[in-house]
Amino acid sequence: MQNQSCPKILAGEKQLGPYPMEKLKHVDQPTTKITENIERTDEKEHGFSRAELGKLGPIAEREYNRFCEKYPISLAMWDIPPLLEHIADGEVDPHQAPIPQDPEVLSRHIKSLGYFLRANIVGVCRLPQWSLYSYNMEGEPVVCDHQFAIVIVIDQDYRTMNSSRGDDWISCSQSFLSYNTSGFIACMMASYIRRLGYPARAHFEGGPEGAYQMAVTPLLLLAGIGEMCRAGIVLNPFLGTRFKASVVTTDLPLEPDKPVDxxxxxxxxxxxxxxxxxxSQAIPLGDKMIHNGYEVWKLDTDRCTLYRVTNQNGAACGRCIKVCPWNKPQGWIHDMVRWMVRHTSFLDKLLIKMDDVWGYGQQDTGDKWWFDLEEVDGTLQIPEGENRE
Ligand code: SF4
Ligand code: SF4
Structure with missing residues (x-):
């Protein structure tokens, strides 16, 4: 196959995206211990699936159908993913394109495509079979034999998070912003890869078969997006936990990233x-424990889901994301603090205290741009629930 010459940017180590991910300390294994004993989980055991199926009680089952749709911005967003379904997967071009075959070059090319399409962070890892769900919501076995996973991360927007309470009316829309945008990028990326002559499928919230074929958390760890935090999700040093991700699985030969510390x-x-x-007191105050082969702070998923689905003072919840000291805007002061966490861990307690003293995590209503509205019986009204600030 005829190869094009390789431009310097695709062979070097220059930063590709808006955050200096290349400069983080990379390690061979994730800082969360992952044992050999991980069982593939059934998608029906996912938190929101349990609410949908009535396993969290009748109120959660009823509210599941409206907890995001009751707010008009999230409802407007909810209409989009089904429109993308037909490009998530499809025919692979029978002729492979004349492109370089070097996995490192192809990885930097694909990441650059992600950044061109406005991803905030893109990472690559091998697709472990244990990350796949065992069965989907229809009870069918989940099969995906692609070798690699490309993880596409989208920020939920610092300014909106800063001016929200974290569990008020905009909360679900912030999640959907990241789900939809990352899904949109994943679909274009998967379609492009198939046009190059390699299989590729996009996995995103609301996509084919409803959502993802896998748990995304281990992929975020393996692709070096972040480390597992106390809140039971992956935390990135530049975004905190203020993001959602989509995934493209593929056989395009890629160079996997390494986990970060x-x-x-x-x-x-x-x-x-x-x-x-x-x-909802769903996040543990104590130590880590082994759960399905991972050593983690074990979030009480049922408690968290129940609160998010039945929240009467807002739509969903992301308060843990909002108050986390890593939820900060870009800037040299926060870059310096990130450096200190990495190099002077004896100062951690002081930094944590100062975060409270400086008022981080509180709501700054000066930038609040959305209206509090709730759809009840087909009509939008000012919510009756407490509007605490
Ligand atoms: S863990 Fe707690 S703060 Fe975080 S989303 Fe769930 S209920 Fe909200
Ligand atoms: S708030 Fe603190 S304990 Fe919780 S995830 Fe953030 S850094 Fe970790």
Whole structure:
């Protein structure tokens, strides 16, 4: 096959996206211990699936059908993913394009495509079979034999998070912003890869078969997007936990990234802010435990889901995301703090205290741009629920 010459940017180590992911300390294994004993989970056991299927009680089952749709911005967003379904997967061009075959070059090319399409962070890992769900919501076995996973991360927007309470009316829309945008990018990326002559499928919320074929968390760890935090999700040093991700699985030969270590495990051990502020007390105050082969702070998923689905003072919840000291805008001061966490862990307690003293995590209503509205019986009205600020 005839190869094109390789431009310098695709062969070098220059930063590709808006965040210096290349400069993080990379390690061979994720800082969360992953044992050999991971069982593939049934999609029906996913938190929101349990609410949908009535396993969290009749109120959660009823509210599941409206907890996001009751707010008009999230409802407007909810209409989009089904329109993308037909490009998530499809025919692969029978002729492979004349492109370089070097996996490192192809990885940098695909990441650059992601950034061109406005992803905030793109990472690559091998697709472990244990990350796939065992069965989907229809009870069918999940099969995906692609070798690689491309993870596409989208920020939920700092300014909106800063001016929200974290569990008010805009909360679900912030999740949907990231789900929809990352899904949109994943579909275009998968379609492009298939046009190059390699199989590729996009996995995103609301996509084919409803959503993802896999748990995304292990892919975020393996692709070096972040470390597992006390709140039971992956935390990136530049975005905190203020993001959602889509996935493209493919056989395009790629160079996997390595997991990262920026000192989060020691930091979360001392910082309890998300656990203290969680309205449903779903985040543990104690130590890590082994859960299905992962050594993690075990989130009480049922409690969290129940609160998000039945929240009467807003639509869903992301309060743990909002109050986390890593939820900060870009800037040299926060870059310096990130450096300190990595190099001077004895100062962690002081940094955690100062985060409270400086008022981080509180609501700054000056930038609140949305209206509080709730759809009840087909009509939009000012919510009756408490509008605390
Ligand atoms: S989303 Fe809300 S309820 Fe769930 S863990 Fe975070 S703060 Fe708690
Ligand atoms: S709030 Fe503190 S304990 Fe919770 S995830 Fe963020 S850094 Fe970790």
């Amino acid at each position: 920026f000192g989060l495990q020691q930091f979360c051990q001392k910082c309890l802010k998300c656990a203290r502020e969680c309205p």
